[in-house]
Amino acid sequence: MPQFFVDPDIAKAKTLNADFYTSREVFEQCREKIFSSSWQFIGSDELLKNGDNAYPFTLLEGYLDEPLLLTTDKAGNTNVLSNVCTHRGNLVVEKACKLNNLRCRYHGRMFNLDGKFVSMPEFKEVENFPAEEDNLPKLELFKWERLLFTTMDNKYPKELFFRDMMERISWMPLSDFKFKPELSRVFNVKANWALYCENYLEGFHIPFVHAGLNAVIDFGEYATELFFPYSSLQLGLAKTADDCFDLPESSPDYGKNLAAYYFWVFPNMMFNFYPWGLSVNVVEPVAVDECRVKFFSYVWDESKLDRGAGAGLDKVEQEDEEIVENVQRGVKSRFYKHGRYSVTREQGTHHFHRILSEFMNKQ
Secondary structure: OOOOOOOOOOOOOEOOOOHHHHOHHHHHHHHHHHHOOOEEEEEEHHHOOOOOOEEEEEEOOOOOOEEEEEEEOOOOOEEEEEOEOOOOOOEOOOOOEOOOOEEOOOOOOEEOOOOOEEEOOOOOOOOOOOOHHHOOOEEEEEEEOOEEEEEOOOOOOOHHHHHHHHHHOOOOOHHHOEEOHHHOEEEEEOOOHHHHHHHHOOOOOHHHHOHHHHOOEOHHHOEEEEEOOOEEEEEEEEOOOOOOOOOOOOOOOOOOOEEEEEEEEOOOEEEEEEOOEEEEEEEEEEEOOEEEEEEEEEEOOHHHOOOHHHOOHHHHHHHHHHHHHHHHHHHOOOOOOOOEOOOOOOHHHHHHHHHHHHHHOOO
16 A cells, blocks of 8 residues: 655655545555545535435445435434445335335335334344344434535544634534525546646636636635634635625624625535525545536525625636546656645645545555
8 A cells, every 4th residue: 555645844745646636556555544434525405305214325425335224203303314225135125205114125124313223023043133133223423504525434533624614614604504406516627636626726727727707716816724723715706806705704804895605624625605605515526537526505595695706606617527537547657656745835735644644645
């Protein structure tokens, strides 16, 4: 297994070796070393709607590929459960629905909506049954207002990932944000998932790649703040006060022409807050040279849609895709091994590479 090292001093550091983006072995290692232990976005509480109390989904389809189940039990609690029957491995629930209990249609094993085993036909003679392992495994669920997250093994406390973001925008009424499926998107990008993330993590490319965004953002005032250990923030400050947040005095950003908050949470989540609302972007690994990027749109103020830094997101996405796909082709070159960082403009990418090295080098 390759070892990765990124010097903590950005002025001395070299970027990750090209192997990270081209090696199938590294791509497979990322599954267990990074994604199985990190927090992942499920969606919002609107997944359980229209009276449904059971919603099956696959966590990182095609990569982690883990069948999971979101339920609301009779006590009103929301649960994330394994959607795999503990008898012979059949999927328990196949589509969103309303249920009184969870019953496997293969051999009739039954569970409560919190995953607890209830009954099983033809098992009277089985010794030491039922046991704890006959319950559906329950995963940790983190609910931030309406947004839902889970992790496979709960190795890292959620505060290490989300605390700084939650505190920074605590004045926003997230409970009022409404999911808009018609504004949400899925993009397939022919590039390694990490290349897409590191492109997001620096505004250095904005004047060269995003002419429309650059007309709104004041590049000279573009700022990156590194939250430790596993998140960061880029502040999109505007050239004028038009189409900016109306910040309360309690905000540490009060007095700034703030057009956008760009929060990143390791390893693959972006939370882009605009005056109109929130765009959650999730980068899902598909292959060593391919990823799937999902945009989930939550609207706060429809009158501010398509204005300022939060306008034309599809065009910005197309421009980013073209660049990172070119980079994916470039890092395969026998002449490219690594690069260097701009001390003033690539702190976010350097921070990301440091975290990747930390996770990948753990035994």
